[in-house]
Amino acid sequence: MDTLPQLEIILCAPRGFCAGVDRAIQIVELALEKYGAPVYVRHEIVHNKYVVDGLKAKGAVFVEELDEIPDTEAPVVFSAHGVPKSVPLDASARKMFFLDATCPLVSKVHVEAERHHAAGHEIVLIGHKGHPEVVGTMGQLPQGAISLVETVADAEAFEPRDPANLAFVTQTTLSVDDTAEIVGVLQRRFPQVTGPHKEDICYATTNRQEAVKQVAPEVDAMIVVGAPNSSNSMRLVEVAERSGCAKSALVQRASEIDWSLFSGIKRLGITAGASAPEALVDEIIDAFAAHYKISVSSRVTARENIAFNVPKALRVPAS
Structure with a gap:
């Protein structure tokens, strides 16, 4: 039985x-x-x-x-x-x-920063200190050309050299909601601030957060498959918690699952950060199948069909 x-x-x-x-x-x-x-x-x-x-x-x-x-x-x-x-x-x-x-979406931010600098703007970068993407973006320009703002409090405290000559760019993997709040502070304090032509937060970050926002209120727990040094994965855990799922956990591999966290649950949401392969999602589903009689369904909130070319040196010539 x-x-x-x-x-x-x-x-x-x-x-x-x-x-x-x-x-x-x-x-x-x-x-x-x-x-x-x-x-x-x-x-x-x-x-x-x-x-x-x-x-x-x-x-x-x-x-x-x-x-x-x-x-x-x-x-x-x-x-x-x-x-x-x-x-x-x-x-x-x-x-x-x-x-x-x-x-290429990070390169777009680099190009934006360079354009703002060439136009004589002082630049604010919204992002996380020490993250390699932030280090890379700040390293596009001479030291001191870009000021890093991490939080709403930073945005409130920031004092530009010339408030009328300010621009902002953002890391591509941030929380959409947190970033909107920080941008709101900059726009309130510095109404002439110039933003990106198109949102810097990438389509994949936005789509994954939106999917979590829709599923999180309906489940007893949420697993985000990803790494602790992955910014977009960590943001998914935060988004799940804020969207009403108090039991939200980042898990790298099935062997890391803390089963005590999931005792008594009836519905589980699973997502994966942008650098986590589907094989790890399958591994976690299999682990739950050993403890529960599972049924699996998908909640699709967006379709993605974007692909980027590899460098010319690696392209296979057309036969």
Whole structure:
């Protein structure tokens, strides 16, 4: 007799890999196919240990800085988060062959920052201090050209050199709601502030947060599959909690599930950050299937069909 308790699982969609992450992983894999191992990668290509370990097994070597790489003709890949301008300059000076896996939507923010700087604007970057994307964006311009604002309190306290000559850009993986609040403060305090032509927070971050907002009020618990150093994954946990799901947990692998958190639940929401592969979602569903009699459905709140080209050096010529 089947004595397992019933559990309804609702999968948020979209979830998991975005186009920028997909492209970055492809760049490393195609480089390994074309040039053989090793392929050096500066910083985790995307913030997911499972992905990084899989690429290591194929011959990728991960470093934090270029000076850890010996003199080599092997390719060097820059991660999806983007790098300061000094990094490709350093790589060129060392005659390295490098491939830039920066997400095109991060590159868009870099270009915006440069345009604002060229127009003489003082720039505010809304983002998280120390995150590689923020380090990369601030590193596009001379030191002091960009001021970092992390919170509403920072925005209230910020004193520009010239309030009439201010522009802002944002990290691509922030909480949509938090960012809107910070932007609101800047616009109230500095009505002439210039914003991006198009939202800097990327489509994938926005879509994944929107899906969680819709599912979270209906479930007893929410699992976000992702890594603690993944900004967009951490934001999904916060969004779930704010949207009415008090039991919201970040889980990297099924082995990490704290089963005491999920005792007595009837409905579970599952999503995945933009750098988490679907294989890990499947692994977590399988783990719950061992404890519950599960039924699984999807809640689709948006369709994504965006894809980004890999660099020319890696493209297969048309036959």
